[in-house]
Amino acid sequence: MIYNNIIEQLGDRIRLIQDREDGVLFLAGPIRLPVDLDGETVFFQWYSWIRTDKHVAGSVEELLPHLASSRYAELQQSSVLVYGDFANSQDAVIRMHSICHTGDIFGSKRCDCGYQLKQSMRLIVSHGAGALFYLANHEGRGIGLFSKALAYLLQEDGMDTVDANLALGFEDDSRDYGDAITVLQALRPAPVSIITNNPRKVEALRNAGMNIRSRIPLWGNSSVHNEKYLSTKVNKSGHYGFETEYQSASK
Numbered sequence: 001m002i003y004n005n006i007i008e009q010l011g012d013r014i015r016l017i018q019d020r021e022d023g024v025l026f027l028a029g030p031i032r033l034p035v036d037l038d039g040e041t042v043f044f045q046w047y048s049w050i051r052t053d054k055h056v057a058g059s060v061e062e063l064l065p066h067l068a069s070s071r072y073a074e075l076q077q078s079s080v081l082v083y084g085d086f087a088n089s090q091d092a093v094i095r096m097h098s099i100c101h102t103g104d105i106f107g108s109k110r111c112d113c114g115y116q117l118k119q120s121m122r123l124i125v126s127h128g129a130g131a132l133f134y135l136a137n138h139e140g141r142g143i144g145l146f147s148k149a150l151a152y153l154l155q156e157d158g159m160d161t162v163d164a165n166l167a168l169g170f171e172d173d174s175r176d177y178g179d180a181i182t183v184l185q186a187l188r189p190a191p192v193s194i195i196t197n198n199p200r201k202v203e204a205l206r207n208a209g210m211n212i213r214s215r216i217p218l219w220g221n222s223s224v225h226n227e228k229y230l231s232t233k234v235n236k237s238g239h240y241g242f243e244t245e246y247q248s249a250s251k
């Protein structure tokens with residue numbers, strides 16, 4: 001039967017990495033991905049993961065027919081770009097990047113997301129080993145793209161980014177890093193340095209038992225279009241300030 005052949009062919013390139021009553025996590029990869037970074041072709045190893053209901057698809061054998069009969073394109077799946085010897089390198093750098101359709105894809109200057117995405121890829125490559133987690137179910141800090149559009153409309157009327165989320169009945173930040181951390185632990189259980197200005201990301205990793213070697217701040221690309229958004233991050237959302245030096249994660 002066709003599925004048995006395919007499962008054999010995929011072998012250990014599709015792995016069940018977490019099996020719990022509340023769901024099963026499958027990781028596919030590595031896939032060689034040549035990426036254009038500043039005009040150079042850089043080779044990353046790309047992985048994607050998916051969470052399924054244990055009783056619907058609790059094994060790789062059950063997963064494949066389930067995929068074909070489901071409409072996963074309607075939902076968001078996340079992925080990770082791995083660079084260098086991520087598993088074994090002495091020090092590896094990661095970024096947990098929340099999807100930003102407007103900033104990452106369209107290059108919107110209302111936020112710093114597009115800049116942070118590209119700059120993290122550069123940092124990871126220049127460091128020699130690391131991983132960029134692209135968290136596709138995090139749009140708008142977890143409120144979804146349509147609601148983010150509404151939040152932008154409220155901001156055009158003068159609200160800041162935090163109040164706009166709250167006014168729509170959301171929390172300021174409802175992102176969950178659980179699945180991404182499980183993937184990280186499957187790829188590299190050893191300590192990592194994290195590129196972020198957000199203490200909640202450091203805390204999420206620490207709470208999951210990850211050892212954080214250091215935090216690498218990432219500010220930049222500020223302009224008249226995003227200065228209010230950036231200062232709200234620091235003044236209201238609790239982000240670390242505009243440092244330029246490497247910081248100890250103990251802060």
Ligand SMILES: Nc1nc2c(ncn2[C@@H]2O[C@H](COP(=O)(O)OP(=O)(O)OP(=O)(O)O)[C@@H](O)[C@H]2O)c(=O)[nH]1
Nearest residue numbers: 097098099100111138139140141151161196197198
């Ligand atoms: N609700 C809402 N979300 C926004 C707005 N501007 C950007 N975002 C979202 O904010 C998130 C920013 O993601 P990140 O850059 O990974 O997170 P961060 O909390 O700023 O932390 P670091 O960048 O790691 O310091 C993305 O999901 C964007 O879609 C906004 O005005 N309102």
